[in-house]
Amino acid sequence: MDELRGTGRLVAFVFRLERRAFAIWVGVLGLMPALVASSFEAIYPTEAAVREAAEAVTSNTAFAALLGRVQSPTIGGLTAWRIGTVAALFVAIFSALTVIRHTRAEEEIGRGDLVRSMAVGRRAPLAAAVLATLLANAAIALVATLGLLALGQPTPGAVALGLAFGLTGWAFTGIGAVAAQLTDGARAARTIAMGVVGIAFLARMLGDTVDGVAWASWISPIGWVQRLRPFAGEDWWVVALPVAVTLAGLGAAAALAARRDTGAGVFATRPGPARASESLRTPAALAWRLQRGLVLAWAIGMAVFGAVIGGIAPGMEDLVGGSEQMREILERLGGPGALVDAFLAGSMGNLAIAGAAFAVLAMLRLRSEEAAQQAEMILATTVSRSRWLSSHAAISFLGSALLMVVAGLAAGLTFGIGNGQGPGEVTSLVGAALVQVPAIWTLAAVALLLVGWLPEHSSWSWGVLAGTFLVTLLGAILGLGQAVLNLSVFQHTPQLPVADLAVLPLAILAALAAVLAITGRRGLLVRDLG
Amino acid sequence: MGPAIVTSGLVKTFGTTRALDGLDLEVETGEVHGFLGPNGAGKTTTLRILLGLLRADGGTASLLGGDPWSDATELHGRLAYVPGDVNLWPNLTGGEIIDLFGRLRGSHDERKRAELLERFDLDPTKKARTYSKGNRQKVVLIAALTSNVELLLLDEPTSGLDPLMEEEFRRCIREESGNGRTVLLASHILAEVEALCERVTIIRDGRAVETGRIVDMRHLSGSIVSAELAAPPRDLEGLVGVHDLEIDGTTMTCRVEPDALDILLRRLTDVGVVRLTSQPPSLEELFLRHYGGEVGPSAAARHGGEVGGSAAARHESG
Numbered sequence: 001m002d003e004l005r006g007t008g009r010l011v012a013f014v015f016r017l018e019r020r021a022f023a024i025w026v027g028v029l030g031l032m033p034a035l036v037a038s039s040f041e042a043i044y045p046t047e048a049a050v051r052e053a054a055e056a057v058t059s060n061t062a063f064a065a066l067l068g069r070v071q072s073p074t075i076g077g078l079t080a081w082r083i084g085t086v087a088a089l090f091v092a093i094f095s096a097l098t099v100i101r102h103t104r105a106e107e108e109i110g111r112g113d114l115v116r117s118m119a120v121g122r123r124a125p126l127a128a129a130v131l132a133t134l135l136a137n138a139a140i141a142l143v144a145t146l147g148l149l150a151l152g153q154p155t156p157g158a159v160a161l162g163l164a165f166g167l168t169g170w171a172f173t174g175i176g177a178v179a180a181q182l183t184d185g186a187r188a189a190r191t192i193a194m195g196v197v198g199i200a201f202l203a204r205m206l207g208d209t210v211d212g213v214a215w216a217s218w219i220s221p222i223g224w225v226q227r228l229r230p231f232a233g234e235d236w237w238v239v240a241l242p243v244a245v246t247l248a249g250l251g252a253a254a255a256l257a258a259r260r261d262t263g264a265g266v267f268a269t270r271p272g273p274a275r276a277s278e279s280l281r282t283p284a285a286l287a288w289r290l291q292r293g294l295v296l297a298w299a300i301g302m303a304v305f306g307a308v309i310g311g312i313a314p315g316m317e318d319l320v321g322g323s324e325q326m327r328e329i330l331e332r333l334g335g336p337g338a339l340v341d342a343f344l345a346g347s348m349g350n351l352a353i354a355g356a357a358f359a360v361l362a363m364l365r366l367r368s369e370e371a372a373q374q375a376e377m378i379l380a381t382t383v384s385r386s387r388w389l390s391s392h393a394a395i396s397f398l399g400s401a402l403l404m405v406v407a408g409l410a411a412g413l414t415f416g417i418g419n420g421q422g423p424g425e426v427t428s429l430v431g432a433a434l435v436q437v438p439a440i441w442t443l444a445a446v447a448l449l450l451v452g453w454l455p456e457h458s459s460w461s462w463g464v465l466a467g468t469f470l471v472t473l474l475g476a477i478l479g480l481g482q483a484v485l486n487l488s489v490f491q492h493t494p495q496l497p498v499a500d501l502a503v504l505p506l507a508i509l510a511a512l513a514a515v516l517a518i519t520g521r522r523g524l525l526v527r528d529l530g
Numbered sequence: 531m532g533p534a535i536v537t538s539g540l541v542k543t544f545g546t547t548r549a550l551d552g553l554d555l556e557v558e559t560g561e562v563h564g565f566l567g568p569n570g571a572g573k574t575t576t577l578r579i580l581l582g583l584l585r586a587d588g589g590t591a592s593l594l595g596g597d598p599w600s601d602a603t604e605l606h607g608r609l610a611y612v613p614g615d616v617n618l619w620p621n622l623t624g625g626e627i628i629d630l631f632g633r634l635r636g637s638h639d640e641r642k643r644a645e646l647l648e649r650f651d652l653d654p655t656k657k658a659r660t661y662s663k664g665n666r667q668k669v670v671l672i673a674a675l676t677s678n679v680e681l682l683l684l685d686e687p688t689s690g691l692d693p694l695m696e697e698e699f700r701r702c703i704r705e706e707s708g709n710g711r712t713v714l715l716a717s718h719i720l721a722e723v724e725a726l727c728e729r730v731t732i733i734r735d736g737r738a739v740e741t742g743r744i745v746d747m748r749h750l751s752g753s754i755v756s757a758e759l760a761a762p763p764r765d766l767e768g769l770v771g772v773h774d775l776e777i778d779g780t781t782m783t784c785r786v787e788p789d790a791l792d793i794l795l796r797r798l799t800d801v802g803v804v805r806l807t808s809q810p811p812s813l814e815e816l817f818l819r820h821y822g823g824e825v826g827p828s829a830a831a832r833h834g835g836e837v838g839g840s841a842a843a844r845h846e847s848g
């Protein structure tokens with residue numbers, strides 16, 4: 001036990017550092033099921049209404065692709081369907097990033113050495129990071145379960161949904177802990193972990209929509225939420241799957257950690273060139289060099305998701321063909337093909353959230369370079385603040401537009417192949433992707449505004465992005481008023497290809513983005529740096 | 531040619547802390563100027579104002595004849611800066627970073643680059659994340675020294691360097707100075723400043739408390755006199771111009787101002803002098819006098835130590 005000495009104190013320390021973040025994550029994810037369930041109760045007051053809603057969404061492949069299938073025509077079943085997958089995605093991201101932040105990131109900057117030099121066991125820092133994250137997930141599970149019980153939902157279902165959230169988080173705690181051992185850089189570790197999250201989401205998406213590959217949902221930790229069947233005759237044995245992944249991950253991480261030196265990764269850093277390439281001579285070239293890995297990783301992710309969305313879409317009309325009534329309802333929404341188009345439009349909205357996350361991440365590089373005092377070395381040369389700022393802003397603005405083009409292209413190609421229209425679909429889907437860009441730029445510009453005027457609080461950009469996402473995702477279900485919905489920039493983006501192209505809202509969003517960006521730039525030009 | 535750096539009455543506040551409180555600093559063109567002060571005295575803040583990263587709240591500053599804030603970009607082509615806390619981009623190699631900085635500054639000397647890599651024994655193919663603190667410091671030092679600039683702004687440039695490399699650094703600075711370059715060396719390593727600088731400015735709580743040539747400062751503050759006497763000395767207490775008097779039986783040490791030397795010696799010879807030494811104060815003693823530290827003349831033995839506990843926070847305000 002000597003190797004674990006001090007773990008308790010370190011767990012307390014992680015809680016101290018993360019108290020605000022943990023409170024937000026536990027609060028938002030934990031309360032979400034109860035909130036959604038109570039608004040479903042309001043929207044569907046009778047059993048018949050619930051049943052009808054469940055049937056409508058069950059036959060809809062678009063929903064199946066994004067959220068999975070409804071397992072039971074009850075309030076609990078609808079709730080588990082509506083938020084199970086999204087919450088699983090969030091706990092996965094939260095857990096992996098938290099573990100990496102308190103292991104590899106600490107080691108990379110050398111703080112890990114400081115902790116290890118004290119009277120703590122060799123394995124204590126890893127154990128503490130893991131334990132704190134597991135406990136936070138347990139809290140999410142507990143709050144989610146209690147919230148549903150308070151609403152009078154059936155106990156087994158409430159426990160199962162809470163467990164599903166917490167155990168998904170546990171599985172990705174293990175996965176994050178392994179990723180943290182592999183590389184000697186925290187950025188690379190995060191990329192690996194987020195790649196696994198993406199693959200897990202994709203596997204579930206395929207498994208839930210494409211006949212014959214249902215097994216794909218079974219190999220995905222994110223798919224297990226639905227496999228556990230909360231409120232639909234729970235398959236309790238399924239909890240063994242995430243528990244097994246958690247144990248395997250933690251065991252592997254501990255074994256890898258024991259075999260490597262502090263600060264080193266399983267994959268060693270290789271030497272690089274002794275001379276800079278001819279092109280590395282401007283701040284823009286440096287910004288590209290620093291961010292190109294991020295751009296590439298996101299481009300791959302966006303291309304894959306775009307291709308899957310385009311590939312699933314053509315099959316939708318067949319599925320709905322059986323029900324005349326359903327066809328009527330959907331036709332009233334916008335004529336033949338509206339179902340497919342609605343799915344494509346909704347998917348573009350989701351891809352746009354991903355694009356916006358990239359744009360914010362790339363923009364916040366300005367702040368992280370400043371805080372790490374790397375900016376001052378650049379600005380002590382003949383590079384002006386304006387040029388330095390533009391170099392990273394360009395990656396954010398142009399990079400996010402490029403990512404949307406990539407997503408639109410990939411979706412257009414697979415969609416064209418699937419429905420026999422060929423390359424004709426490419427233009428329309430690239431267009432549907434590109435109309436999202438002004439809204440994305442607005443969120444990127446908010447980040448620039450914060451970096452310019454409230455540098456200490458530039459991480460609020462993530463809050464704005466998350467708020468926008470939640471309003472888009474749950475606003476209508478939670479019965480939020482139009483005034484609240486309008487706070488999301490994506491509310492104002494024309495839903496191509498369902499709706500027609502409206503230029504005015506796009507122009508207004510673009511103008512808003514420009515004003516925010518110029519104001520933010522001004523702040524960065526006049527304020528103290530560092 | 532005017533002075534390279536002039537600041538007058540420079541003020542900078544961060545919230546309620548007054549990091550600079552009317553700082554006057556003048557660095558002549560062509561000199562190596564020591565900028566002395568312990569952690570938190572305001573050295574880094576001053577440099578960051580001179581670089582146009584911070585805007586002063588009061589007072590004036592001029593750098594190479596220009597305004598450090600509004601002419602920043604143009605001025606930066608004529609200077610090189612070495613920060614005290616070096617964070618490099620983990621994925622770039624040392625060689626790439628040296629080249630990048632040279633290109634961004636607009637001037638670098640290929641021959642010198644190769645020579646300095648050799649002299650500082652730095653492997654340019656290693657990724658920055660694998661460098662130790664000392665090696666990171668070498669990367670930015672080499673980048674600064676390879677550029678053909680008029681002014682070097684160095685903020686504790688040898689922190690993390692081993693003694694051999696520190697010696698190499700001193701040689702480099704002497705060469706640069708020989709080539710007519712101006713150097714502002716902010717440091718709390720007194721031996722380094724004493725070895726390299728002719729003039730120094732000592733800063734305390736954001737103000738310059740002493741500035742001038744080290745030899746003049748020494749002269750003005752008098753000598754340390756220690757004597758072994760035939761009998762216990764009398765009537766030394768209260769002599770005007772005699773400070774830090776210590777008497778232990780028949781031995782005595784004190785610091786004496788030039789004007790009081792004559793009367794002191796008379797009193798000593800009254801009881802009979804067996805042995806007598808007199809020496810100018812070290813820079814450390816000059817320095818500590820401004821910081822209320824233990825300045826007993828016996829401290830002369832600890833010549834050129836480092837000021838301030840090394841465990842104290844490395845960051846200066848800002």
